[in-house]
Amino acid sequence: MKVFATRIIPAAGLELLEKAGHTVTQWTENKEMTVEERIAYCKDHDALLFAGGRKIDRPLLENCRHMKVVSLLSVGYDNVDLKAATELGIQITNTPGVLSNATADTAFLLMLSAARKAFFHHKRILNGEWNFSTPTANLGVDVEGKTLGVWGLGNIGYVMAQRCKAAFGMDIIYHNRRRNEKAEKDLQARYVSFDELLQQSDVLSVHVNLTAETRDKFNMEVFRKMKPTAIFINAARGGIHNEPDLAAAIEQGIIWGAGLDVTNPEPMQPDNPLLQMPTVAVLPHIGSATQETRNAMARVAAENIIAALAGKPVLNPVNHLYTL
């Protein structure tokens, strides 16, 4: 059968699909497809491997009713109209688990980078300012022994908590809709209300899915409930924080700093004030971007397609989650 990939995909996934007898066409151009191009390609294929691009919306899905599966090369499924896909009988799948370590590592990197003003110091070196540091100027803060608050202690949040506890003996508090008993047992993570999470966290790391409930949750009203020394980390989705409010909160000393792998909108514009702030570290949505992890994700995405095209149950269905 015929599979269309919206970008060049890692070799491990390509090999699996070809070994299963499928023909794979990849979008190789260094520019986004137009809406018309995407519909034309999808109309002609049995499966879509979605490796990035504009939202999988109802108009696209309605033009591709024959498609058996849209396999996302990601965990997040907020860029798909799941309701439309389910109504049209199109299976949607994702790649959970295999990218948790790499994404948690990115959150960990951002936490340290914000705490130690690492990106700011890097910029200073580029400006030829090596000797500007004095015993009292441009200091960072320690994270050792402090409290990590995790909003969304699932696959990625768990690894972030595990790393922070093992590396720095941080106390772990978290807030989900349901208790995570494994984290409570293994990491002595303490379940708290959302407001307690805000009040008690020295570092607050966001790992929830982007949904109607979580969208724009971190706004000025919420930042005002956090410690003035707190560091806000978001390696989930930019839509979860209000970016002008975040910039104002740091500027006014309402919180101390931030580490963002995801921004709102993406791409972040180079003149965004957050990029000038010493206690802010921003990365261009590279949470899972390691060679090993991208190959593992491609394998899972390919296996989901192979199962769906064979009429077998897929590994990672997400259609049932659309009521979120």
Ligand SMILES: NC(=O)C1=CN([C@@H]2O[C@H](COP(=O)(O)OP(=O)(O)OC[C@H]3O[C@@H](n4cnc5c(N)ncnc54)[C@H](OP(=O)(O)O)[C@@H]3O)[C@@H](O)[C@H]2O)C=CC1
């Ligand atoms: N930066 C990057 O490159 C990457 C970003 N991501 C993002 O990270 C997100 C999380 O991935 P992953 O850890 O695998 O997902 P999981 O489903 O394992 O974890 C999500 C957690 O969020 C909690 N949660 C969801 N909604 C709410 C809510 N309204 N209030 C409180 N808690 C909530 C869930 O618990 P409960 O259901 O009990 O509330 C769950 O523990 C993805 O959706 C994706 O957007 C993922 C990979 C890479």
Ligand SMILES: O=CC(=O)O
């Ligand atoms: O943002 C990445 C994902 O896997 O979700």
